[in-house]
Amino acid sequence: MPKISLALRSPYCRIAEVKLPEDAIIDERKIREYLLTPRIEDDKSGFLALAGYSLQNWRDLEADLRREVEEGDPLLIRTTQYGD
Secondary structure, three states: OOEEEEOOOOOOOOOEEEEOOOOOOOOHHHHHHHHOOOOOOOOOHHHHHHOOOOHHHHHHHHHHHHHHHHHOOOOOOOOEOOEO
């Protein structure tokens, strides 16, 4: 299983290692309705469009996210005073 490291220098963060199962479910709605749909606040779609992702090829983003978790370097997960 790939390990995802959790580490930030902040009084609101804790340091831990999290394992994500290779068969983890990535909800299609999270990709299509949250990451790739333009939003007034906290928009991610514009940034992802620069990398070539859109609603028409959302499965490419899903595959790339999964590949990054399986093969990539540990990811940074941020925990703030408001939670994970």
